[in-house]
Amino acid sequence: MSEVLKIFKIGGGIIDDPDQLRFFLGELARVGGKKILVHGGGKGANELLASLGMLPNMINGRRITDAVTLDVVTMFYAGKTNKQIVALLQQAGVNALGLSGADGNVIRASKRPVGEVDYGFVGDLQKQNIHTDFIELLLGGNLMPVFCAITHDGHGQLLNTNADTIASTLARALAGRYQVELHFCFEKDGVLADVNDESSVIPQITPTLYAALKARGTIAAGMLPKLDNAFAALDEGVAKVIIENALKINEPVKTIVCRA
């Protein structure tokens, strides 16, 4: 059996709360074995844009990344947030290494083609464009890669890229080399059978149960794309997808998405 690799993804909510972020990173330090962290953005980039007199350019809840926005998100995600996380992990005794996709050419993306909407400098990913040898070199050197949501196109252009997509593409690309556990950490304890009952966490979701839950219509709409992506990852060799509370990663309550 190949070695276990745990890939954790955290979102903006926890990044915006310094105490929660510090707590999460301390818990992450206690997780044994090989691990990777992928972090999203948080509100800071929008606040910085606002301070510069610019409103974030959004269409259907998705950010349009024009040139100034790209500069600001690069500064915020790859600069401030990534380096703060790395410094806090070092404090917690983890030899973390911050990465954008340009570093070591680790994630080469392609600029999203302009369709009905021009999303601007946004990167789309394919798993064959993940430089897995480099990630193995780092993991073999007992380093913990910490990815921000910035990639590049190999032609000198940085690209803003969805952090969930980075996490799941890394998981799929590395599934051949490690037994990959993909952990989506957020503010709830897992997938809830009843969105109004925080204690209704479903401990395990298989394809059969997922079909039944969807038919019943009880799962929160925002959770459906996450679960669809989770099953897609399992189809490509990821061992488990875990949906859990970022503040309870070392506690047993969580949802494990698995094949059977």
Next chain:
Amino acid sequence: MSEVLKIFKIGGGIIDDPDQLRFFLGELARVGGKKILVHGGGKGANELLASLGMLPNMINGRRITDAVTLDVVTMFYAGKTNKQIVALLQQAGVNALGLSGADGNVIRASKRPVGEVDYGFVGDLQKQNIHTDFIELLLGGNLMPVFCAITHDGHGQLLNTNADTIASTLARALAGRYQVELHFCFEKDGVLADVNDESSVIPQITPTLYAALKARGTIAAGMLPKLDNAFAALDEGVAKVIIENALKINEPVKTIVCRA
């Protein structure tokens, strides 16, 4: 004889000029063998501070790094500038990897003690706190480390750190493992015998010549600390210090500082 390692340091002037920066990085891509780049800041951080309604806090030409300034320089140096340089080097075919001192714990600094002046979140360096094994791992993996001027203290605090000091401390720390050439790249062709004559580049400066030049008082005052640092680096095993034009690194005109 151990392998040659070339450490290049570039300053703010070239970083502020996108065409010159791109040209320099293209020339750097043509330099063979193992190499490291250290880059300074440029005006962008001050411009961003000004956009946020803050004036840079300076005493005797040195920046005071308060908490907001630290955030801004971290965003600018470790985020925007570092990632742009890495993306452009990747485009030029160099497998560059951007680093702050926190990444891989590669440079652990100590916050400068408060004396007559409190410089704020500024890091001082000692060569034994350079993690040379990690740098060897990267160089052995055919990666080119690209350092920004941000370090950390190992206790979760990022620190603003002079880029010349980072370059010379790296050179001294790595001198036992490589035959290190330390290249200080700036806007002139080398050390001038006559500050008013751009063609008066001194091709080689030994300690004897340096003493004579200082006695004559012809070397520009701003060059003296650079040369003092260069000889200090030679005393600690660095093979050569080269002072050259950032736009002419592959041309013969330059000043080589050496022991004899």
